[in-house]
Amino acid sequence: MEILIIVLIALLLLLAIGDIRRALITRPVFAFFQRVLPPLSPTEREAMQAGDTWWDAELFQGRPNWHAFLQTNAPHFTPEEQDFIDNQLETLLAMLDDFEIVQEDCDLPEAVWAYLRKEKFFAMIIGREFGGLDFSPAANSHIVSRIATRSISAAVTVMVPNSLGPGELLTHYGTSEQKDYWLPRLASGEEIPCFALTGPEAGSDAGSIPDTGIICRGEHDGKEVVGIRLNWDKRYITLAPVATVLGLAFKLYDPDGLLGDQQELGITCALIPTSHPGVETGARHLPLNQAFMNGTTYGKDVFVPLDWIIGGSDYAGKGWQMLMECLSAGRGISLPALAAATGHLTERMTGAYAYVRRQFGLPIGKFEGVQAAMGKIGGTNYILESMRRLTVTALMAGKSPSVITAMTKYHMTEMGRQVMDAAMDIHAGKGIQLGPKNYLGHGFMATPVSITVEGANILTRSLMIFGQGATRCHPYVLAEMEAASNPNQDQGLLDFDALLFRHIRFGLANAGGSLLMGLTAARWVKSPVSGWTGRYYQQLTRMSRALALTADVAMLSLGGDLKRKEMLSARLGDVLSHLYMASAVLKRYEDEGRQAGDHDYVTWALTHHLYEIGRAFQEFFANFPNRWLAWTLRLLIFPVGNHYKRPADQLYQAIAESMMEPSVTRERHTFLCYWKDDPNDVTGHMELAFRAMKSNRELYKKLSKAEKRGDIPPDLNGEALVAAALDAKLIDGAEAESLTACEGLRITAVAVDQFAPETLRRQPKEPG
Known part of the structure; x- marks a missing residue:
């Protein structure tokens, strides 16, 4: 007993006396941390420091404050x-x-x-x-x-x-002058802008742009001024063919020292009228059968004055920082908005089509195979709209959360692709044949556009979400990285020492918490709400703690190699993303007053997210190179096994049935989908047919029974069906009129467009 007390006293003294602690513990750990520290390029560092954190940090750290989260104001309009x-x-x-x-x-x-x-x-x-x-x-x-x-x-x-x-x-x-002008x-609208960043050698790695600007003297407006001689070759630039003012990103050099001692100033942004001599625009790309203006711009030895740099000469070389700081907001709004539109459109139109289109005497939406695809559309659309709202909530609160907007862009565009694929499967020929009645075809072809721009999705998932999240959201890692890279080693060691033991306590608490929650199924974890969603809050808190533990172990054991092991880091990014998406679903459910009609959609979504989180962890453990650590992590997080399952078949069926009912729920879930009260409108023809068939549902049931009894011939439609029903005295004159109108809408809705051959012929080329 005396020996144990002596050992404990010695350990306490070791930890309490700074010089001894730093010499025996902190310094060796500091040296190890410097060895495994992933190297950051200047552009990576600027990207890492851009924006801020919000709810993502709480999820990453394993301690989400659900009460404060749910009190955040929902988006609203002035x-x-x-x-x-x-x-x-x-x-x-x-x-x-x-x-x-x-x-x-x-x-x-x-x-x-x-x-x-x-x-x-x-x-x-x-x-x-x-x-x-x-x-x-x-x-x-x-x-x-x-x-x-x-x-x-x-x-x-x-x-x-x-x-x-x-x-x-x-x-x-x-x-001030640039803003005022x-x-x-x-x-x-007097000026139409475009912004030229990407080029043949710089896509998602926009920091590698080869376009250059050399500071020199030249003539502008008849005077000799200090300016920039530019050379650029850009592509994929939206609005470039019609733009009147060109925002241009390039690397700026000052070989003659006209601005100072630094020769390589870095990425810079300038604003140039497209009418300026040497600026070339007008050529168009054809982005997958879309008609928005997208094209090229280039210039050779184009001289512009120095004050055309956005922000003036003080912002020479600060373009990458400017772009990274501004990218977050747009990335969280623009392409996610297109994905949300896809979700709203496919849920509304697919629900209508699945009821209007009949096979074997039944709406195709009554067949389980179709219901599986419909359930995925409805459940995923609930997630899409929830995620759109939550990210907008962060932006309206004045946040610029770079990790959240990266997750939003990646997952919403991917989910947009999934619901579009499912809708095309159900619509079949209706979705394939282009024409004025096809509301899916152009969206289907446009889907890869969202996938590839503003950072290709492969890169966003494999590098950005966890790569930025691990450093920006972690309570200690970014500060430890800064301490380790401090050129003043003594000060760096002191800073690192102040962080190290807090980090150790954080890791031990996560390990203990993960094991306890795994053994008890997180039932002791407090939920911010009562009712059936309470268990989901508990499970998400449990998985949040598991992510914090796993991320620490991965970064400590792999160090800089984790940056290159993209398949592993992407899976941890998936865990963070699904935690965020599940949070968005719960927040929307509370914000909208726990609508009874949303129960199946919310259950499907949360079950799906927990399943995907469990799958990401399992695949991470299966591929982690240190097998002993992988086994330990699995034991701590899933001590009695991973019991998360996919949504049950009944949920898919319930959602499919809900999509085929005209209701307040359907209106709330698809309010973004525009349709015109016009039987010739691209979406109006389907919506009107759906509503008409719902209004006549009892009449169709009566005719279906009569067909089975043999009172009228089978497989009739249109005027033939109306005539047969009248002859058999199954309907009266008013019903016949209503059925005639409904059948006209139904036949139009299931029809596809056709064209006279000569209207599709290409115009012959002129001779020569």
Whole structure:
């Protein structure tokens, strides 16, 4: 006993006396940490430091404060925003004919361009003092989403000026002179902007752009001034073919020292009128049969004055930091808005089509195989809208959460692809044949556009989500990295010493907490709400703690190698993402007042997320190189096994049935989907047929029974069905009139477009 007491006293003295502790413990650990520290390039460091953290940090650290989270205000519109949505937006939507835009003109009609300019659709993020609308992220997201249910080409045209580009960069960094000159012109639509970042050798790795600017003397407006001689070659630039002002990113050099001693200044952003001598624009790409303006721009030895740098010469070399700081907001709004539109459109139209389209005497939505796909659409759309709202909530709170917006962009665009694939499977020929009645085809073809831009999804998942999350969201790692890279080694050691033992306590608490929650199924964990969702809060808290533990072990054991083991880090990113998405589902359910009609959708979504979290952990353990550590982690997190399962078949069926019912739930889940009360409208024809068939459901049931009895012939439709029913005295005159109208709508709804051969022939090329 005396020996044990002596040992404990010695350990306490060792930890309490700073010089001894640092010499025997901290210094060796510090040296090890410096060896395993993943190297960061300057562009990676700037990207890592851009933006801030929010709910993602609490989930990553294993201690989510659910009470505070649920009290966060839900997104809302100002009276001015609501008025714009009710009037200008609805007017625009009625003007859009996507078949004409894409297949016939390959451009928006002049009347639409004029209306977009006049009503300031390009100025949603520009302040009112400059003539802009100054709309919130909630309004921006809603407007882009609703347009996208009508026309992806129109939505992208509106989306781009309100995302990362000249308007946002000028707002945050422009000089007073630049703001006063450019922002009113951008707000009025007098100027159309584009932003040129990517090129043949720089896609997702935009920091590797080869385009250059050399500071030198040259002539501008008849005077010799210090300026920049630019050379660039850019592609994939949306709005470039019609832009009047070009935002340009390039690497800036000062070989003659005209600005100072530094020769390589770094990435810089400038604003250049496209009418300036040497600027080349106009050539178009054809992005997968879409009609939005996308193309190239290039210039050779183009001289511009120094004050065309956004922010002036003080911001020379700070372009990458500017881009990273501004990217988060746009990345959390624009492409996620397109994905949300896909979810709303596919749920509403697929539910209608599955009821209108009949096979073997039944709506196809009654067959279990179809219901499996429908359940996935409905459940996934609930997640899409929940995630859109939660990310907008963060942005409206003034946050710029780079990890959250990366998760939102990646997962929402991937889920958009999944629901579109499922809808195409159900619609079959209706979805394949392009024409004025096809509401899926252009969206299906546009899906890869969202997948590849603003950071390709493969890169976003494998490098960004966990790569940034591990350092930005962890309570100690970023500070430890800064201490380890401090050129003053003595100060770095002191800083590291202050962090080390707090980090050790954090890790031990996570290990103990994970084991206890695993053994007790987290039943002792407090839930912020009562009722059936309480168990989901408990399980998500448990998995949050498990992520914190696993991330620490992975970073400690693999160090810099974890950055290269993208398959492993991506799986931990998946855990964080599904925790965030499940949180979004719970938040929406509470914000909307726990709607009874949402029960099956919420259950499907949360069951799905827990299953995917468990699967990501299992695959991580199975592939972790240190088998002893993998076995230990599995034991701590799942001591009695991983019992998370996929959603049950009954949930898919319940969601499918809900999608085929005209109800408040259907309206709430698909409110972004625009349709016009017109039997010739691209979505209106299906919606009107659905409503008519629901109104006549009892009549169809009566005729179906009569068909089985042999009172009328089988497989009749249209006027033949009405005539047979009248002859058999099954319906009266009023019912016949209603059935005739309904059958006309139904036959139109299941039909596909056809064209005279000569209308599809290409125009012959002119000789020579």
